Amino acid sequence: LAKTTQPISMDSYEGQEVNITCSHNNIATNDYITWYQQFPSQGPRFIIQGYKTKVTNEVASLFIPADRKSSTLSLPRVSLSDTAVYYCLVGDGYSGAGSYQLTFGKGTKLSVIP
C-alpha cells in the first residue's frame, strides 16, 4: 500500500490557480492516482484519476512526472466554493493476502480567500 504525503493546509485567493502536490515514493507499477474533494458534512467526491503524464477534465488537471513518485492536482481559477479538503489516494489499498486497507489520510485543507 503506497503511503502518501500531502501538505496539511493551503490558502489561496479567488481567481488564482492552485497546485496541491502529493508524494508517493513507493507507488507500485499498477497503481493509479486518484483525487477526491470533501466539503464539510459531506462525503468525498471523485475529482480526477490518472496513471501517468497529464489528465484533464472539466474541473481539474492532474500532472504525473515520469517517475510517478509524486502527483500534482491543479485547480484553475479557484472560487470560494472550492474551499474543501482534498485527498490523494494511490492504488487500490491492497495490503496482501486478499486484504484491503483503502484509507484516506488527513488530506489538504484548501481555504480560498476573497
Added chain:
Amino acid sequence: NAGVTQTPKFRVLKTGQSMTLLCAQDMNHEYMYWYRQDPGMGLRLIHYSVGEGTTAKGEVPDGYNVSRLKKQNFLLGLESAAPSQTSVYFCASSSALQRGNTGELFFGEGSRLTVL
C-alpha cells in the same frame, strides 16, 4: 438516480445500546465500504464487501459487525456502543476493483452518531 443512501442521518445512543446503519446503492456496484471520520481526521476503513454474502475487515473493525445479504445493501452494526464510536460514518460503493485501481468511489452523505 439516488446513488448511495445512508439511514439514519443522525442518531444519539447511550453507552451499551445497539444500532444498525443501513447503506443502499442503486448502481449495481460490487464493492461496498464503511468508513468512519473523526474530527480533523481522514477516513478510516471499518469493513468492506467485495460482493453479496461476503465481508472483510478493514483498518478499524473492532466493535462493529457488517452484513451484505443483498447486493444493494450493506449494514453496519454496533452491538454495544461506546463513546469512542462517536463519529461520522460514511458508506461508499464502487464497481469491481482492478489491481492498483479502485475506480471511482461513490459516497453517501454520512451518518452522524453520538454515543453518550
